[in-house]
Amino acid sequence: MAVPRDWHHPEQGPSLTVEVSRHRATDTAGRHGVLMMAAGGPGASGLNRPVNLAHYAPGLAATYDIVSFDQRGVGSSTKVTCADQPTVDAYFSGDKRDRSAGALRGTFARARAFVRDCQRHANDLLPYITTEQAVHDMDLYRALLRARTISYYGPSYATVLGASYATAFPHRVARMVLDSNVDYTGTWQSFMEGQPSSFQRRFDKDFLPWLAKNDGVYHQGRTPAQAKASYERLRAGLHAHPLVLDGTTITPDQLDTLASSAIYQADPGFENLATALMALEHPDTASPAVKQTLAKAMAHPVDARFAADFFSVTCNDTPWNRSTAYWIAQSDRATRDHPLVGARVLAYSAVCAAWPRSTAPHLHVTGRDLPPILMLNSVHDPATYYEGALRDHRALPTSRLVTVVGGGDHGQFQNHNACVDHLVEGYLVNGTLPPTDTTCAANPLPVPSGVTRG
CATH class of the missing domain: 3.40.50.1820 (Alpha/Beta hydrolase fold, catalytic domain)
Incomplete structure (x- = not known):
């Protein structure tokens, strides 16, 4: 129509x-x-x-x-169009727990570039992509x-x-x-500021106990604390040495994205994530089919087409704080307290902080x-x-x-x-x-x- x-x-x-x-x-x-x-x-x-x-x-x-x-x-x-897929892949890869001044500047710079891409490619459509x-x-x-x-x-x-x-x-x-x-x-803004806590709760209260209960299958630790430590060791290893798996370079951010997506649905998400953790920990012993499936799943942390509409709606619908200092302080707390997705909060909020001011009715x-x-x-x-x-x-x-x-x-x-x-x-x-x-x-x-x- x-x-x-x-x-x-x-x-x-x-x-x-x-x-x-x-x-x-x-x-x-x-x-x-x-x-x-x-x-x-x-x-x-x-x-x-x-x-x-x-x-x-x-x-x-x-x-x-x-x-x-x-x-x-x-x-x-x-369709609304923003950046191409390689640009979106680069934005949502790396390690958002890196709180160095250079890393923070890079996040804000890439966010502004993403918004410029949206304005350049969307042909004046952006203000009308709203709820x-x-x-x-x-x-x-x-x-x-x-x-x-x-x-x-x-x-x-x-x-x-x-x-x-x-x-x-x-x-x-x-x-x-x-x-x-x-x-x-x-x-x-208020809704998304609350998400790091709930993602961490799901990970800590549901997934990690399940993973520990099934240590005989996945070998990630017999207690939730041991299983969490295994995850953190794997993540730290990817920070020091990103893993190239079937042509896909895997960084800590991609691991966090895989984990946060998998816990939406326990079945099949928990088993898929546990299998992925084993494969990433021991890629030399993983089957070619598992490595190929995992590389494909982790190649694009966020689909570029999805990102274009997601940011158009969420940045247009309601006001956002535009202070760089506010978002650095807020994301510092989220990274410390709820690291599974708290570390990536800045990548999302920096886009809406740079978005053209919206006049859309709410x-x-x-x-x-x-x-x-x-x-x-x-x-x-x-x-x-x-x-x-x-x-x-x-x-x-x-x-x-x-x-x-x-x-x-x-x-x-x-x-x-x-x-x-x-x-x-x-x-x-x-x-x-x-x-x-x-x-x-x-x-x-x-x-x-x-x-x-x-």
């Missing part, structure tokens, strides 16, 4: 294209209407989500036309589908889109599920005039931390919160958790909500391949 570049001045500038997808309801007689989905990130594609959900939940596929889209700036829609503009795109899609209201499911960043849509168009919302919630009560989520909403979050989610979900829950008075206890996967629905799936599908199909906030047990942690559960 064609959408205005700027919904507030639709007559100015060429229109953009938003690519959309639909899986039609299989039970036309029992059809409820439209279930709209959106992707996370910001920067991920949504086009395949309807068909994937239809396969996972046939009951929803029977009841709803399931629709989704690539958000403006993403994928098959009008608020995307919300209007969503409502146009609803109108083109001739739906008076929509139901909605969104995980991660898509909770921001959903809550923002509900704020702008509360009477267009029938039912809404918000899964793994970004803290949309504050700013992107939708302050109010929760007024909304139907009941179902929210989901795990207690140890690394990316969308539980404390933020609680603040979101308070901001949406009609919401019910399902807390997934005993784990920390990111994304609860479609995660093969029968308790969560039952609650979500019961709500979307029948409108049934739990009478009060409730809990579901997390999925059991994975058993390493070849090991019998006992």
